[in-house]
Amino acid sequence: MKEKTKLPVGVEAIRLKGWWQAHRFLLLRRLSQGFFLLLFLLGPWFGLWWVAGTLAGSRTFGILPLTDPLVLAQSLAAGHWPELTALIGALIVLAAYALIGGRVYCSWVCPINPVTDAAHWLHDRLGLQKGWQPKRHTRLWLLGTVLAVSALTGTVAWEAINPITMLHRGLVFGMGFAWALVALVFLFDLLVSRRGWCGHLCPVGAFYGLLGTHSLLRVSATRRAACDDCMDCFAVCPENHVIAPALRGKDGETPLILSPDCTNCGRCVDVCSVDVFAFTHRFDRRVEGPSSPPGPSRQTVA
Amino acid sequence: MPAATPLSPQRRRFLTDTARMAGGCALAGGGLAWLARDARALPAEALRPPGALPEADFLGACIRCGLCVRDCPYDTLALAELGADGPATGTPFFTARDVPCEMCDDIPCVTACPTGALDPALTDIDEARMGTAVLVDQENCLNFLGLRCDVCYRVCPVIDEAITLELSHNTRSGHHAIFAPTVHAEHCTGCGKCEKSCVLPEAAIKVLPLRLARGAPAEHYRKGWEEMEEKGGPLVEGVIDLPDRLPGPGTDNLAAPGGFEPSFTLPAPGAGE
Ligand code: SF4
Ligand code: SF4
Ligand code: SF4
Ligand code: SF4
Ligand code: SF4
Numbered sequence: 378m379k380e381k382t383k384l385p386v387g388v389e390a391i392r393l394k395g396w397w398q399a400h401r402f403l404l405l406r407r408l409s410q411g412f413f414l415l416l417f418l419l420g421p422w423f424g425l426w427w428v429a430g431t432l433a434g435s436r437t438f439g440i441l442p443l444t445d446p447l448v449l450a451q452s453l454a455a456g457h458w459p460e461l462t463a464l465i466g467a468l469i470v471l472a473a474y475a476l477i478g479g480r481v482y483c484s485w486v487c488p489i490n491p492v493t494d495a496a497h498w499l500h501d502r503l504g505l506q507k508g509w510q511p512k513r514h515t516r517l518w519l520l521g522t523v524l525a526v527s528a529l530t531g532t533v534a535w536e537a538i539n540p541i542t543m544l545h546r547g548l549v550f551g552m553g554f555a556w557a558l559v560a561l562v563f564l565f566d567l568l569v570s571r572r573g574w575c576g577h578l579c580p581v582g583a584f585y586g587l588l589g590t591h592s593l594l595r596v597s598a599t600r601r602a603a604c605d606d607c608m609d610c611f612a613v614c615p616e617n618h619v620i621a622p623a624l625r626g627k628d629g630e631t632p633l634i635l636s637p638d639c640t641n642c643g644r645c646v647d648v649c650s651v652d653v654f655a656f657t658h659r660f661d662r663r664v665e666g667p668s669s670p671p672g673p674s675r676q677t678v679a
Numbered sequence: 680m681p682a683a684t685p686l687s688p689q690r691r692r693f694l695t696d697t698a699r700m701a702g703g704c705a706l707a708g709g710g711l712a713w714l715a716r717d718a719r720a721l722p723a724e725a726l727r728p729p730g731a732l733p734e735a736d737f738l739g740a741c742i743r744c745g746l747c748v749r750d751c752p753y754d755t756l757a758l759a760e761l762g763a764d765g766p767a768t769g770t771p772f773f774t775a776r777d778v779p780c781e782m783c784d785d786i787p788c789v790t791a792c793p794t795g796a797l798d799p800a801l802t803d804i805d806e807a808r809m810g811t812a813v814l815v816d817q818e819n820c821l822n823f824l825g826l827r828c829d830v831c832y833r834v835c836p837v838i839d840e841a842i843t844l845e846l847s848h849n850t851r852s853g854h855h856a857i858f859a860p861t862v863h864a865e866h867c868t869g870c871g872k873c874e875k876s877c878v879l880p881e882a883a884i885k886v887l888p889l890r891l892a893r894g895a896p897a898e899h900y901r902k903g904w905e906e907m908e909e910k911g912g913p914l915v916e917g918v919i920d921l922p923d924r925l926p927g928p929g930t931d932n933l934a935a936p937g938g939f940e941p942s943f944t945l946p947a948p949g950a951g952e
Contacts, residue, residue: 420749433769434744434793442793448742452794455739462793463742518700522708526715532738534715537768542743543761546769550745553760553768 386612389650402643409485417549432486432545433536434466442466447584448542451527451535471588477641479589483575483582484642488548489541492559493575496566497615507571513618513638516583523580541581572615586637594641595659598623598632602666603651610645610654620645624653632664633657722765723891725772726809726869728756729780730789730801741796743769750791753781775871775886780809782836782870805837810869810886811893812842812862820883822858825849831873831884832860840866842873860884864893 390399397404417435419425428437434444444466452459474482483490526534536542540558547555562574575582598604601624610624611617619636626632646654657663686694721727721734728747731737748756748771755778759766766772771788773780782804789797801807812831814820821828822844835842842862849855860873862884871886886892906914 426749429749430744430746433742434746436746436791436793444742444744444793449794452740452742457736457740457794457796459740460793460795460799463795466793512696512700515700515703518704519707522704523711526708526712527739530712530715531735532715532767533740533742534711536743537714538711543768546743546745546758547760550748550758551760551763553764554762555760555768558761 382606382608384607386609387648389607390609390648393650394652399647402647406485406642407491410488410491413486414488414545414548417545421549431542431549432488433542434463441469443470445542446471446588447581448533448536450584451524451533454524454527455531455533456528474585474588475592477589477594478592478639479585479587479637480582480640481589481594482585484640487541487581488544489559489562489579490575492544492563493566493572496563497572500567500571505567505571508568509570509573511570511573511577513577513616515577516580517587519578520580520583520587535580539581541579576615590637591659592637593658595657595661596623596634596639596641596643596645596654597657597661597663598626598634598653599655599657599661599663600651600653600665601626601632602664604649604653605651607650609648609650613644613648615640615642615644631662633659633662635659721767721772721888723887724774724776724885725759725764725766726775726780726871726886726888728771728773728788728797729782729786729804729807729809729868730792730797730799731809732796732798737796738767738770740794741770742794744793745769745771746791746793747771747788747797750787752783752787754778755780756788773871775810775869775874776882777875779871779875780807780868781872782807782868805866805868807868807870808889809871810888811864811867812869812871812873812884812886813892814860814862814884815887816883817859819879820860821878822860823883825852825855825857827858828878829858829860830876830878834872834876836870836872837866837868841868864889 387399416428417431419427420429426439428435430436432445433448434442436442442462442465444463446467449459449463449467452463523535538558540555540562543555544559547553566573566575570577598620604624610620614620616636616638619634619639622630622636623632623634641656643656646652646656715738727734727737728751732740743758745758748758755773756771757764757773758769758771761768764772784804786801786804786807789799789801791797792799814823817823822832829844832838832842832844840863842860844858845861847857847859849857869886869889873884874882874886877884903914
């Protein structure tokens with residue numbers, strides 16, 4: 378193990394780039410999450426009805442419809458053919474996320490993300506074991522289950538317990554006991570399974586992941602030759618299995634993180650002290666600097 | 680079948696993993712199905728907005744966006760909160776006794792609905808059937824006690840069609856009338872204004888979901904008098920219309936005191952041939 382591997386995560390980046398630069402995307406992400414929530418709260422709180430509705434379905438400036446495609450898919454599975462407004466709304470959302478990466482929803486919009494991020498932060502601070510780690514594709518199975526149950530019961534089944542829409546609806550319309558579900562997700566991630574909910578189980582995340590399979594916006598390990606094996610990106614990435622193929626790719630292998638599991642959170646960009654990662658598009662296969670084997674540094678020492 | 684070849688470890692592993700996953704999902708799916716179906720029992724005092732599809736269809740159609748709630752100018756509607764309200768979580772409903780539906784002419788709630796869970800085919804609010812009012816407690820209804828409260832009648836947006844006052848003799852006082860508020864489900868929209876305004880501490884008239892409020896005639900029942908009117912004559916030719924036997928004086932019911940002999944005698948069986 379290299380010396381740098383043992384440094385606390387992010388310290389090197391903060392030292393070299395400054396705190397702000399080393400938390401740029403994290404801060405932007407929190408701003409974005411707050412922004413999207415605030416849009417929905419402007420109405421109920423300040424009587425400013427720019428956006429009405431919830432994440433499941435909304436209307437912006439009285440005209441633009443947006444519909445959560447997964448909720449609508451459940452409705453379709455349940456046997457209801459929706460009106461045009463909802464269909465158009467879903468198509469817009471589908472197109473947007475197909476372009477910028479499905480799981481951008483996870484990192485930049487979903488209100489549960491700050492909850493599970495907080496759970497992970499505490500998990501780290503307390504130095505807890507990673508606990509139960511179901512296979513990553515469990516969420517795909519659950520996605521299938523959700524649609525199957527919708528079809529069998531003829532209801533929009535997942536919405537009976539979906540903590541995401543419940544939390545959002547709770548904040549915008551009234552909480553009831555929805556907070557208990559959110560607390561459950563927090564405790565699950567904290568005590569039962571590290572990154573368990575968003576990383577392994579959430580069928581919404583799975584759906585958006587599938588949606589972004591061919592998305593344009595991508596993170597690329599463009600300067601992977603500069604990697605000094607500090608492992609910080611692996612430590613901060615919520616889906617860290619996506620990094621290795623790009624970062625450790627041999628000559629001629631793409632530096633792009635192409636896994637649909639990547640949430641485009643940009644945390645790896647933040648935390649890398651030598652700026653290996655950058656946002657780019659999926660056709661940009663540039664690799665800067667000498668590629669692997671990267672001079673004397675890596676394989677030899679590691 | 681070919682001779683059994685031992686499964687390769689990868690394949691065995693794949694199969695056990697798949698089986699395990701399928702089992703887990705069946706379990707989770709069962710739980711979810713139970714929850715989703717459980718939510719189907721809409722409590723009697725919760726009414727769906729105008730134009731709502733029948734409950735079973737509604738639960739497959741409503742995405743719980745709340746746009747109908749937002750566009751209701753009277754704040755009639757609310758989204759059900761988990762564990763606090765009866766209807767399926769996040770679905771819109773109203774409680775007539777709290778805030779009834781004001782039956783807006785332009786039905787903004789229906790217009791707002793992006794999915795058709797509130798059926799856009801409803802364009803005339805008088806056609807809405809959110810439930811139907813039932814005078815559930817004649818013993819406490821002031822009108823039934825012989826007073827002239829009439830409030831439920833007077834507030835009804837479909838007055839004289841959905842609700843009428845039916846006059847009858849007040850046998851208690853002997854010389855007053857009873858104006859019984861009488862709902863005609865055919866015209867009642869279930870708006871709940873009558874229930875809201877009933878002056879009693881607990882309303883004597885309540886809007887109930889149709890499934891509770893209404894009986895249903897058996898498929899094969901025909902109402903003779905309606906059929907006769909339609910046909911313009913007796914349904915079976917050659918049937919003699921016997922005089923009605925009513926009890927009491929002045930009738931031909933011999934069993935009743937004061938009864939008298941019928942004005943004609945039926946021919947004895949076999950006599951008239
Ligand atoms: S995985 Fe699910 S809960 Fe987590 S951020 Fe994505 S949509 Fe939200
Ligand atoms: S690879 Fe980078 S951008 Fe993608 S999820 Fe991991 S940390 Fe976020
Ligand atoms: S008809 Fe008017 S008052 Fe009644 S629920 Fe709809 S918007 Fe509200
Ligand atoms: S507007 Fe339609 S889909 Fe949205 S909550 Fe109301 S009934 Fe449901
Ligand atoms: S619910 Fe009551 S007020 Fe409304 S239409 Fe029916 S009888 Fe009239």
